[in-house]
Amino acid sequence: MKNTTPSGTGNPIDRVEGHLKVRGMAKYASEFPVSGKVYAQAINSTIAKGEITAIDTSEAEKQEGVIEIITYKNAEKLKRYDEELPSLLPDVIQPVLQSPKVHYYGEYVGLVVAETFEQAQYAARLVRFEYRTEEPRIHLDRQRSDAYKPEESSDYSRGDVAAGMAEADEKVEVTYHTPIEHHHPMELHAIIASWENGEVKAYASQQMIDNAAITIANTFQIPKEKVRVIAPYVGGGFGSKLHAKQHVILAIMAARKIGRPVQLTVTRQQMFTNTNFRQQNEQKMQLGAKKDGTLTALVHETLSHTSTYEEYQESCGTVSKMLYKVPNNKVSHRLVPLNLQTPFAMRAPGEATGSFALESAIDELAWKLKMDPIEFRIKNDTQTDPSNNKPFSSRLLTECLRIGADKFGWERRKMKPGAQQEGNWLIGYGVSGASRAAPYRETSSKVKLELKGGKVYATIQMDATDIGTGSYTIITQTASEYLDIPVDQVSVELGDSLFPVTPGSGGSWGAASYANGARVACMNAIRELNQKLNTDEDLSIQALLEKNELSSYETTGTAKPSEAFKKHSVYSFGANFAEVWVDKDTGMYRIKRMVNVGACGKILNPKTAFGQIIGGLTMGAGMVIAEQSRIEPKYGNFITRSFADYHVPVNLDLANIDVVFLPEEDKIANEMGVKGIGELGITSVAASIANAIFNATGKRMRDLPITPEKLIMAEPEPDAI
């Protein structure tokens, strides 16, 4: 008979691969001992726009150990874009070193391959480039007249926003700014590439194995079957490793040229210029509400930028279409092509930045209405997605706000800014609501069963990745639950393009997709073994194998979204609370407490889920405290080039964090009731902190990050003092 094993989903077991990581035994891309490998160092342009006019490699070539120097002059011809401004998608081609043109500061212009890492790095400095320089277009503000509408769906409207604003008793019309931010996962982007018998093998730090294989195959114009991508462990990505970037192509190109395996690691400095970023956004908000708090209109217009060679649009306005019940709504996005690299999805693209604008503006309007910002949000809550009239599969926004308020001690908040003081500190409380789509994608996996010494051992294989999120652990727990065997009899193998295809890690669909993919394979195994016996007895997996007289068995399974999923809007919801202490004189402030409540379906493992939310809150706090990459106004390069000057929060910046998951199993989202969590954690965190700063000081900080220099120069709102 079946027993529910305590190791199944929902239990806070330790990471199954944790012991490998702490002992340094989990191998990351650049750590594979590929025999005969040599090292490459990429060279970056030192202008933002123009053309290479001369290249002198003579000094570099003379250096000891140098094997090859590749520039556009001798690079292999690759598939190139056949249209202008193609969309940057995870499976796009990535041509590199194909022309003398320079589109942005730091663009790859060459590659040196040498016997050792040090030799390659040194020789790369000795390659001389001469350029014909053109005036770069690098200022969003100055170039705004070039803004264009990227696609039809960039604009959305319902009702009549002019009429909605006209009937409003209180209005907010303000603009918010968010800066360029960089992903900066701990593990540098890296690859070891080799060619053998016309086939590519790449140990590469990638979030999506299948997409990486497609990009490589299409860029080199070879069949996908001839590309193998391996990434068993990935040290974070935050979106920057969704697609195979140019360095992947460079290494593979070099490996073919010299006939040896080539290792290429992108340096931390190059992670500012060559692995994309979150773009700068200017978000213009107009909100109107009646005295009783009923929203009458909401307009969210975003201006941001793309590169001059690819198009990427972050949909900041998405959240404004669906979070609140407002009859009159307009959302638009415009892009300006600039001489910067193409921006690309960074944790909660659209939501992280859009929620800062929306949830700050909601707070501003609540203040004007003299209404509690929680009550204002609840007043406009809805169970139907106003953007498409589909019901939400589940939506516990009001519960998140209420339970969070209770946990946080919201009743102690004074509405008037500056009313709570202790010594030199002004104390403020802030709140924000959060939502993030909970997508779910077709996912396949293989299960291999083995009967050994009276025990059943299972191995699950899929090309999924664990980017630090806990994929290994939740897949193990899922197999343990559906096969009803202990977790230590389950092994999980990930990150290899030889395994069944999954959507990879991104978009917060990983947990739901991987777990359901594993579930279906396990259930297929049980069903197939039952069918062989022609029985519907409830037998254990061990009994099934034994009665079939099998010592091993393997099968595959594919999970995909149901019809019900398509008829609903499927989102995770949450609420953030922050207590911030602002020094009354110096511009310094401290985030004292944060409470996050999430309603994100079944929690497969509270421990790894908690880690995800903590990471999201930290990154959200980073958006407020200091994260920004500023562009030098003349040269067009980033002046922050290391972790010493690109400031992410340190431990001291974050005090007490409380995370609450509301019990929820959303069976419309998927069979296991799991919803996304990785991006919900960062969503609207910035607004909760900025709102707390207003509550402390009366200052509306609409320009991230909120640094001491900005805070000390800001004036309180006239009606707040």
Next chain:
Amino acid sequence: MRPFVFTQAQNQEQALAAAAANETAKYLGGGTNLIDLMKEDVERPSELIEVAGLGFQEIKSNQNGGYTLGAMLSNADTANHPDIRRHYPLLSMAMLSAATAQIRNMATNGGNLLQRTRCPYFYETSMPCNKREPGSGCGARNGMNALHAIFGWNEQCVAVNPSDMCVALAAIGAKVQVQRVNGTTRTIDFSDFHRLPGDQPEADNTLQPNELITAIELPKPAFSKHYYYLKIRERSSYAFALISVAAGLQIENGTIVRAGLAMGGVAHKPWKLTRAEEFLTGKLPQTKNFEQAAELAMREARPLEDNEYKVEMGKKAIVRALTQAYEKNA
């Protein structure tokens, strides 16, 4: 990184001789700044002479009541030394606000005095910088200068000195001991050690070629009761100061008999607030006097396009640091 010769000096004489024999050699202490700059191709020494093993690791009390800090002792060991904590808590506080625990464990006292500016134009070899490449121009003067100087800058250079330790040493009034190749020594007043850019922005200090810092001398302790190091920065650790203030007060019978006051993040050198110190001497430790001292200190500030905020922040920081110093043991 460019190839270089690594020389491990067995004693002081060897180190000095090796340096004298190669004008593009550099002494290597903890390497926490120099090695980073070599990786960035900003510093290009042909030889590194390791001096960390030469001794100079002691903290000694002197007959005049002061103390001597060995140049090769780590910042962490100095800041946490019981005598320093007791007699020079201002120095300890400033040093512990710097960098990270790991960097403080590696960084030496002598090296701290020589750390170079964090100006982004200095770090990026494709941009102009008179400090890195004399004559190439100052990118920051009309570029991004929010983090730059408000005192003592000129068209040649607007960079600031990044040290926290040096701000406290300026407030305390230390001296720097150096050894020369010919075996003689000399002592440099701390206020004369670092320099303003003048027409030689590439020179951060007044050390002569090949001179080796061997010790820092501290005067008889004056601020062990009333002290505060205020560092305003973007995050709580591992961030350079936007503005910092080292404040020490010696109070007798309710009156300030001596004030030590210096600022960081505002000039090419640790900025000693001599006029404010003089003003406070003989005054009562009261807010209005602190405010007047701050006004006096900031009167000659000349902000750049992006750092107007430093004037306001500087005043607030001086008043706060003096208030905290006074209240610390009031």
